[in-house]
Amino acid sequence: MRYLFILFLACQQLGFAQQTLLIDAYGHYNSTGVKRQITDAFLYGGLIDSSHIQTSLSRLGARNTFGLNMGLNAQWQTPWLLSKDTDKWGSSYRLVMGAGVHQYGGIQFSKDLFGLVFQGGLPYLSDTLDLSGLKVEATTFTKIGFGLVNNLTQSSFLVHFVGVQNHLSAFMNAATWYQDASTAQIDLALNGQAQINASNTMAYGLALDLDYRFGSAEYDEAPQQFQLLVQNFGIARAKQTTEYSLDGALQYAGNSLAAWQQTSLDELATGFLDSLGYEKNSVQKWIFLPAQIQLAKVCDWERPNRIEAYYGAQFILRQTYIPFVYAGAHFKVKKAWQTGVGMAYGGFGGLRAQAYSAIRFKRSQLLLRSDNIALQNGASLYLQFRCDF
Amino acid sequence: MQRSSKMFKMRLFIFLIVYTFFFSSCKKEATRWHSDWLLPVMKDTLSLSNYYNDSTLSITGSQININLSRTLLDLGLSDLIEIPDTSISQQYQANFTVSNVSPGFTFVNSLKNHELDLGDIQLKEVRVQSGQVELKVYNPLNTAVLYQIELPGVSQNGQVFVQNYTAAAGSVQNPTVAIETINLSGYDIDLSGQQGLEFNQIQSKLTLKTDPNGQTVTIYNNQIFKFEAAFKNLRFDYAKGYFGSTLIANQQQFSLPYLDKITSGSIALPDLNLSLQVENGFKMAVRAQIAQMVSTNTQGQAVELTAPSIGPSMFLAAAMGTWNNLQPSSLTLQFDANNSNVKDYLENLGAYHNITYQLQPNPWGNTSAGHDEAFAHSRLRLKVSAQMPMALNADGLTLQDTFDIDLSQDLNKSHITGATLLLDATNAFPVACDIVLYLMKDGQVAHTIIADAQLAASTLGQLDPLDGLLKKKSKIKIVLPPSVVADLQDLNQVAVSASFSTTDPQTGLATQQAIQANAFLALQIQMQLQTQIRP
Numbered sequence A: 001m002r003y004l005f006i007l008f009l010a011c012q013q014l015g016f017a018q019q020t021l022l023i024d025a026y027g028h029y030n031s032t033g034v035k036r037q038i039t040d041a042f043l044y045g046g047l048i049d050s051s052h053i054q055t056s057l058s059r060l061g062a063r064n065t066f067g068l069n070m071g072l073n074a075q076w077q078t079p080w081l082l083s084k085d086t087d088k089w090g091s092s093y094r095l096v097m098g099a100g101v102h103q104y105g106g107i108q109f110s111k112d113l114f115g116l117v118f119q120g121g122l123p124y125l126s127d128t129l130d131l132s133g134l135k136v137e138a139t140t141f142t143k144i145g146f147g148l149v150n151n152l153t154q155s156s157f158l159v160h161f162v163g164v165q166n167h168l169s170a171f172m173n174a175a176t177w178y179q180d181a182s183t184a185q186i187d188l189a190l191n192g193q194a195q196i197n198a199s200n201t202m203a204y205g206l207a208l209d210l211d212y213r214f215g216s217a218e219y220d221e222a223p224q225q226f227q228l229l230v231q232n233f234g235i236a237r238a239k240q241t242t243e244y245s246l247d248g249a250l251q252y253a254g255n256s257l258a259a260w261q262q263t264s265l266d267e268l269a270t271g272f273l274d275s276l277g278y279e280k281n282s283v284q285k286w287i288f289l290p291a292q293i294q295l296a297k298v299c300d301w302e303r304p305n306r307i308e309a310y311y312g313a314q315f316i317l318r319q320t321y322i323p324f325v326y327a328g329a330h331f332k333v334k335k336a337w338q339t340g341v342g343m344a345y346g347g348f349g350g351l352r353a354q355a356y357s358a359i360r361f362k363r364s365q366l367l368l369r370s371d372n373i374a375l376q377n378g379a380s381l382y383l384q385f386r387c388d389f
Numbered sequence B: 001m002q003r004s005s006k007m008f009k010m011r012l013f014i015f016l017i018v019y020t021f022f023f024s025s026c027k028k029e030a031t032r033w034h035s036d037w038l039l040p041v042m043k044d045t046l047s048l049s050n051y052y053n054d055s056t057l058s059i060t061g062s063q064i065n066i067n068l069s070r071t072l073l074d075l076g077l078s079d080l081i082e083i084p085d086t087s088i089s090q091q092y093q094a095n096f097t098v099s100n101v102s103p104g105f106t107f108v109n110s111l112k113n114h115e116l117d118l119g120d121i122q123l124k125e126v127r128v129q130s131g132q133v134e135l136k137v138y139n140p141l142n143t144a145v146l147y148q149i150e151l152p153g154v155s156q157n158g159q160v161f162v163q164n165y166t167a168a169a170g171s172v173q174n175p176t177v178a179i180e181t182i183n184l185s186g187y188d189i190d191l192s193g194q195q196g197l198e199f200n201q202i203q204s205k206l207t208l209k210t211d212p213n214g215q216t217v218t219i220y221n222n223q224i225f226k227f228e229a230a231f232k233n234l235r236f237d238y239a240k241g242y243f244g245s246t247l248i249a250n251q252q253q254f255s256l257p258y259l260d261k262i263t264s265g266s267i268a269l270p271d272l273n274l275s276l277q278v279e280n281g282f283k284m285a286v287r288a289q290i291a292q293m294v295s296t297n298t299q300g301q302a303v304e305l306t307a308p309s310i311g312p313s314m315f316l317a318a319a320m321g322t323w324n325n326l327q328p329s330s331l332t333l334q335f336d337a338n339n340s341n342v343k344d345y346l347e348n349l350g351a352y353h354n355i356t357y358q359l360q361p362n363p364w365g366n367t368s369a370g371h372d373e374a375f376a377h378s379r380l381r382l383k384v385s386a387q388m389p390m391a392l393n394a395d396g397l398t399l400q401d402t403f404d405i406d407l408s409q410d411l412n413k414s415h416i417t418g419a420t421l422l423l424d425a426t427n428a429f430p431v432a433c434d435i436v437l438y439l440m441k442d443g444q445v446a447h448t449i450i451a452d453a454q455l456a457a458s459t460l461g462q463l464d465p466l467d468g469l470l471k472k473k474s475k476i477k478i479v480l481p482p483s484v485v486a487d488l489q490d491l492n493q494v495a496v497s498a499s500f501s502t503t504d505p506q507t508g509l510a511t512q513q514a515i516q517a518n519a520f521l522a523l524q525i526q527m528q529l530q531t532q533i534r535p
Helices: A002-016 A036-044 A050-059 A111-119 A257-262 A265-275 B002-023 B342-347 B482-490
Strands: A020-031 A063-081 A093-110 A128-130 A134-150 A156-179 A186-197 A203-216 A224-252 A279-288 A292-298 A307-316 A322-332 A337-347 A349-360 A364-370 A379-388 B031-047 B057-060 B063-075 B086-093 B098-101 B106-115 B122-139 B145-156 B159-167 B176-183 B188-190 B201-210 B217-219 B224-242 B248-255 B262-268 B273-280 B286-296 B302-304 B313-316 B329-335 B352-361 B372-374 B380-389 B391-404 B415-427 B432-441 B444-450 B462-464 B469-480 B493-501 B520-533
Touching: A020 A036, A020 A349, A036 A050, A036 B031, A050 A111, A050 B031, A063 A156, A093 A111, A093 A156, A111 A128, A111 B031, A134 A203, A134 A224, A156 A224, A186 A279, A224 A265, A257 B031, A307 A337, B063 B248, B063 B352, B086 B106, B086 B201, B122 B145, B122 B159, B145 B224, B159 B176, B201 B224, B262 B342, B262 B493, B273 B286, B273 B313, B286 B342, B302 B342, B313 B329, B352 B380, B415 B482, B432 B469, B432 B482, B444 B469, B444 B482, B469 B482
Parallel strands: none
Antiparallel strands: A020 A063, A020 A379, A063 A093, A093 A134, A128 A156, A134 A156, A156 A186, A156 A203, A186 A224, A203 A224, A224 A279, A224 A292, A292 A307, A307 A322, A322 A337, A337 A349, A349 A364, A364 A379, B031 B520, B057 B063, B063 B380, B086 B224, B098 B217, B106 B201, B122 B176, B122 B188, B122 B224, B145 B159, B145 B188, B145 B201, B224 B372, B248 B352, B262 B391, B273 B329, B273 B380, B286 B302, B286 B313, B286 B352, B391 B493, B415 B469, B415 B520, B432 B444, B432 B493, B462 B469
């Protein structure tokens, strides 16, 4: 009977108390020079036309970036207060539960590497190609956790248990490719490392999410609010990371007839790897998650101004991610519809146009945002749904 | 309240539809792009330098001479004289019961002769190069017995072969058995018997003594004391005696590499001398006979070598000397254009050669009174040697070889869409070569790929003042267009056909061309590939 009563109280609280559902979904991919048609071919399939490759190549600088960041976060701000005693600080905090899946992939590469990969070695005979500076980072992980949210400020703090499904970190310090036009001899020098965690060797760890809202005294009636958003700040332990390293040079001008008679293709490949100083080890590693830190001005629905400025900056703890900054103008078109346009720079790409729209219903709110509305070298979409019930 | 909940569900439904539409992009086809690569495949210089001064080729001035010397038959002592695995045994059985035999009592000390069955071979003495004897003793007595086995004719460095064993107590039903294997390498075996006048005789002597520390026993007449000696895998490096006169009649077949790939065309060779030499390193007379020598080419045409010396018997005297100064006797048969059809025989380009021969030791019987001798390095050999200038007249001489191929590609992964084989050659041989590839499925030609140019002969080139050689450079392309590459999936054989000609640049006719000394063919092969990459 006592359990039934507790269940009745819980249902009553669920039914009548304030609770919120927040869903964020985002997907961005961009590059400093690679045409969108090329990345679209990777995302949606299809043949990459050689003219797109040629155009991209002409637009690339010595060092270039391409990346993809996508994910889905869900958060349930429960009706359960930490304390019902209004005199206690806990009465301002509700229990919040969250879960999400994130995928980060970024690559920094030289123009020469792009050309070699997408055009082959034939167009580059007698040219020394600089393949150094290659960095590849990719991480896929899921998280589930709980925390507290402040009813008044909407600041929240969550602790997540994290499972890393895939992780790749690779870099090439020094690498050159040269092929002689007359003899076709290939001179290849490589120095680099790669660490890979496949999906069958999951890594587990912890991560923190922090959403801290704070205000300024610019307007007495409605203080200006800022948001410090830290997501996926954490670390995971991989018990079996495969580590590859290359440090050597290879010269290959073809085998002699006798060597071909005595050598199989497998032996030839093994010989190449030996020349390049190939090593493979299994090690234990800590994996730093691609933590995202964002500081942004929060546009208040209730402010009287029809136009106001918005701005912000975002960092991801990855070498392949350039700090992302944005700024623009926020318009209050109607009471239930606010929108904004601006410019953004960084992340995986250069300067591009940004726009968003937010629609507010009676008990819910939908936000659609794109950091690249002109689809310049990529695409971007951010979708947020909030429902108070 | 109910209406609000309904609205919420509707909005959530719309949101999920929008989300699903945004994130669930269907991957309709694979990502792919084209790239072009140049791969070095082979870089080599083919020359005849490896054959100079190894009894194949020699250089005289600016000309190469073929100075071929090959051994067709090589028989040694072990091939002619062989003792099959043989067992000898000696036993003792008391005629009556002997009671109260005290410890340490010697009750047998007897010598026995054994005769080896070697057919018509009568050996007086041999030295073992390798082989072993397995000794086995049986003790039926209820006390330990000391066995001493002596092989009086078997010795090493003057020491007679003696082995002692102690066999533990046994019984009539279950005699104790002791076994040991002894390496006989280096042992001399005197097979001439006790008087030194016999042959194929080996003696053994068995001595038995009861255990000096054992008990007093009774030897019954049903107790058999026995030893067995099994000689195994004996090979000799010296033998003396009469080696018999067993006829060795045989047919030897040998094939010449590459000649079995000739499908058409012909060559003409300059005049040459061919000799067959029979060598006898045994101290016995030998009769030799080359009964027949036939060359058969890939078209099935057979040419039999005819000469006065093919057919009749030849007799070789015994070798002279001994171990270090052995002088084999030999007999040489010469074949040239005047006494044989050897030129026709070789121009037949026979891939398969059959030689039928007979060898007979001691054709007149035991005329040496059992003094035939063979040493470690005594050989009975049949050698062939040929001398001629290295020159030939090739007229469309076509070599074709077929290889199984598996060029299937997974078209759902990165694969080749087109290929071109680039051959860059410098030829110092006076032979031009046309290359054709036949791509086949189950023996049926599906595609014929013809090289776009000929590998030109050096006679069309210029003299290089640095090395004094005529050289000609050629660039050849063998193109496998995408339509052919697409078919490679279904093909399982490739036939490579190379047609050689020694064409005179002035007349355009096939003429005899001498191969330049130090001639070479420098080859550089590259593969130009068009690929479709599918990550």
